[in-house]
Amino acid sequence: MKKLLLADGLLWVLLGIGMCLGSIQLKLGTFHTPGAGFLPFFAGASLALFGLILVCSTLISQAKEGEAARDLGRLTKRRWKRFLNPSLTVAILVGYILLLEPLGFLLTTFVCLLLLFKLAEPKKWLTPLLLSGSTAILSYLLFSVWLQCQLPKGLLKFW
């Protein structure tokens, strides 16, 4: 866990350095006429500095040792299994983004909701089917028909 906390701090250091390098390319300008990279450079430098403080405090502080141990206990107790549902949900949402324009809002929403409801009720079919179908149609009527949101029609262009 201490490694994870160190990586957390190092990530900010690297991000900060990356921002500084990117800002130099953008041109820093002068104090009189600051360029496009002026503020991002100082933001990047501050990010790297505070990242470094985080790394140092993880390495040095005795209190952090206790905190790291506590965090470690917390994460191992939670077991990685607990991240399964959030990971599957993210995967379903990635699929939703990929299919939204080719399939259209109605079909993609139906499929996505069905998968999400099945995630919660893996053994049942009827309830998830009914819930996802009715929600997809109601949300389409509410947002596309009533509120005039320009939702993609995809395969169902005739609607």
Place this chain on the structure above:
Amino acid sequence: MSGFFDNLAMGCHVALSIGNLAYCFLGVLIGTLIGVLPGIGPVGTISLLLPVTFGISPTSAIIMLAGIYYGAQYGGSTTSILVNIPGEATSVITCLDGYQMARHGRAGPALGIAAFGSFIAGTIGTIIVMLVAVPLSAVALKFGPPEYFSLIILSLAILSYLAHGSLVKAVIMAILGVSLSQIGIDGVTGRTRFTFGILDLQDGLGLVPVVMGLFGVAEVLENLEESLNIDVFKTKIKNLLPNLRDWAESIGAIIRGSFLGFFLGILPGGGAIMSTFVSYALEKKLSKHPEKFGTGVIAGVAGPESANNAASSGAFIPLFTLGFPSNAITALLLGALMIHGVQPGPTLIEKHPDIFWGTIISMYIGNILLVVLNLPLIGLWVRILKVPYKILFPLLLLLCIIGSYSTNNSKFDVLIMLIFGVIGYSFRKFDYELAPLVIAFVLGPILETSLRQSLLISKGSISIFFMRPISVACLIIGAAVLLLPIALRQSRRLREKIT
């Protein structure tokens, strides 16, 4: 003085129009609903509904969104009292005595005093906003770019100081927020910054997808780690009206909570949450029987519930007078104003009196509506509590998707929302607080503009920030806020080593 009454009359005219009354009602209804439901906060809800408000006038939009904000403070107490699960972070402390009152068959008076206390505090808060905002905005008009720059630095410093976890992590979040706001075309030089050749990033990251991801999606992902099986306290709720003895024990706590909450609500950061804890501690200190706190003392419900509502009114002071958000919710309201083409800042009250006075009057109306909603509809809120999370979360995700997509009709925004959802979820795992990030993200462009203007005025000398009294005062306080806790900790350690 006649100008004041003219403005008041105009506010009544705006707020009492049928359309705005309906938006006010809708706002407080949604606010109460999401306040009752644990796992959905006002930040997520306001970001969800932000795109829906694009089609309505800015006044109506702010009236509705403000209604959600203060409505959520009312609703949050219901679950704290009945189920011992705070609907909102600001109602955590209400669990201590509210739930105990319910267990002793006094759920009714607990809910009643929470509603009446919130009403009184909300009204007091609104009156103070009405009286203080106009003179304060006149003072704020004297602020130039250096003062704005230093004030933003001070706000971010206070925000980081008040964050719950590590100060360093909170500062990192604030810097990250400023950094993210730099993405897109630079308005002065016309150069694209950190877009990596992606055309969709040229306009910068949208506030709606970023906030929906960080708060809405991240919250759902976190809740999905465990099922939310809420055990509703099974009791008949009767006698919602507190009796004379209840009033005698609570009225002092309500008044104290109102003023305390209002002034802490002005501070950037978790003013509302902090005010509930301070109010509870104060009531316990003033009580003749402090040992009874935690066993169902009505003042322990009345004080904090009044404080959190007054704090939500106080948060409008920096928003209306300086155009500064003091928490993530007012950052969203600021974003909503800007999306509607309204420039927030000291001139807002002068240029858009309809928005300011209309919102103020709607807050009075909203507070009355909330009492009417909360007391008779308590049975309905209890029933809503029984909606399982497994049905709720797909609907929440769908609302996030539609909200993000409909802002620009772009699936890229949905992708941004998802990316920030995962980022927000990871940040929560590593105890990073998200409010400094969002506020810095909103304030980033103002910070850059005022920095550039200041340096232009001073011909490139940074001494401009140290030569003007308001600016230097803000910078000194900001530095003290960040450095004082470190200095105190070091001196404590040193003392411990010596002893």
